[in-house]
Amino acid sequence: MSQVRLDMLISKALNVSRKDAKGLIAKGRIAIDKEIIKRPDAKVDDGCEISFDSKSFFYQKFLYILQNKPLGIISSTDGYDGKTVLDILPEQLKRNGLFPAGRLDKYSCGMMIITDDGKFAHSMLSPSCHVEKEYYVKTAEDVISEKMAEEFSKGVYLGEGQYSSPAQMRIIDSRCAYITIHEGIYHQVRRMIKAMGGTVIALKRVRIGDLALDENLKEGESRLLTENEKEALLKRKI
Ligand code: URA
Numbered sequence: 001m002s003q004v005r006l007d008m009l010i011s012k013a014l015n016v017s018r019k020d021a022k023g024l025i026a027k028g029r030i031a032i033d034k035e036i037i038k039r040p041d042a043k044v045d046d047g048c049e050i051s052f053d054s055k056s057f058f059y060q061k062f063l064y065i066l067q068n069k070p071l072g073i074i075s076s077t078d079g080y081d082g083k084t085v086l087d088i089l090p091e092q093l094k095r096n097g098l099f100p101a102g103r104l105d106k107y108s109c110g111m112m113i114i115t116d117d118g119k120f121a122h123s124m125l126s127p128s129c130h131v132e133k134e135y136y137v138k139t140a141e142d143v144i145s146e147k148m149a150e151e152f153s154k155g156v157y158l159g160e161g162q163y164s165s166p167a168q169m170r171i172i173d174s175r176c177a178y179i180t181i182h183e184g185i186y187h188q189v190r191r192m193i194k195a196m197g198g199t200v201i202a203l204k205r206v207r208i209g210d211l212a213l214d215e216n217l218k219e220g221e222s223r224l225l226t227e228n229e230k231e232a233l234l235k236r237k238i
Contacts, residue, residue, distance in 0.1 A: 002061040006030065007040035009059060012096050014052065029053055057092060062117035064230055065093055067222040068213060069112045075100045085112050089222050101125060102133075102208075105187060110135075110205035111213040113233065114222070123234055124208070127183055131233070134180045134207035135189050142174035143198035151196060152179065158191040167192065178206070209233040 010021035010030060022040045024030055030037060031051040032044055044050065048059050067085055069075065075085050077099050085100050101113040101121035115121055124131050149169040156164045162185060170178040179189055190200045206213050210232035217223060225233075 002046045003043040004059070004061065005040065006032070006037060006042040006044055009044050009050065010052070013050065013057065013059075015094075015096060024052070062120070063093065063095065063098065063115060064117065064120065064225040065089065065098070065114040065222050066211075066214060066217065066225050066229070067112040067114055068217040068219050069104055069109050070219040071107060071109050073220075074106050075102070075104045075112060082106070085114060088220055089114070093222055093224070102184060104205055105190075105203075108135075108203040108205065109219060110203075111208055111211075112205075113208065113225075120230070120234075125184065129234070130182050131209045132180050132182055132207070133184070133205060134178055136176070136202075136204045136206050137179055137189055137193065137200055138176050138202035139193060139198040140175075140201045141198050143193070143196060144169075144171055144174050144177050146171070148196050148198075149177075152192065156192045156195050158185065158188070158195060164188060164192055180207075 006025060007018055007021045010016070010024060011018045014021065025040050026038055028036045028038055029052060032042065033049050034051065044059050046059060046061055049056055050059050069085055073083050073085055073088060074081055077084060077086060086094070086098055095116070097116040098114050099116070099121070101115050101124050104110065104112055113124065123129055149171060152167040152169050155166050158164055164185060165182050167182070168180040172178070181188055189203055193200050211229050
C-alpha cells in the first residue's frame, strides 16, 4: 500500500510550500477521511479522502489523465510558446509534477496522456515497447492511394538520414486515412506524407496502444483513466 506524509501531500496538492502546508495542518484545516489531523507526519494511504476547508479530493499517488487536446495547445510543460496541455486541465486534476507522456504538435489534436508517473510514461514511450499510435489524417491534395499504403508498409525515408519503421494505412478516400505508426519521430506523420508529395491539413491522434480516444471527451476536456484503460495503453505490440 502506498503511503505519503500529510505535509508533503498537502504541499503538492495545494501547490504551497512545505512550511505553509504544516501551518494549514497545525491550524486544523486539513482532515483525512473526515477526521481533523494536526500531525504533519501523519501517513496517508492511497484512496483516502483529504478535506481542506470545504473542499475535498481523494489522494492518489500518481495521476493518469486522458485529454482530448485541441488545436493550438502545446504538449509540453513549458508555456513560452502559448498555453500548454497542463494549463487547460480542470482545477481538480492540476498538481505539481504532471507532464505529457509523449508529444502531439501544436497544430494536431486528439489523444494525450498526462501523468506524474515517470515509470509508466517510460513504458509507454520507450521504442522497445512498440506502443502503437493511430492518427486520422487529411491532406490538401488527392495523394492517398494503395501505392502510398504500400510504401508506408515498407517504411519511408523522412530526410536527414531518418527512416520510419513500417506503418499501416487504412484508406478512407484520396484525401483521408488512418495511419498507425510504432515510434515517435519528430513530426513523423506530416513528414511521411510530405515524403510522398502531400501536405497534411488535419491530424488527430485517435488511439494509443489498445486504447482509443473516448468519443465522449470533447476537445479540451480531460478525465482520469480507469485501471483497464491504463493496461490497454501498455499492451505491447511486437
Ligand atoms: N506526427 C506528426 O506529424 N505530428 C504529431 O504531433 C504526431 C505525429
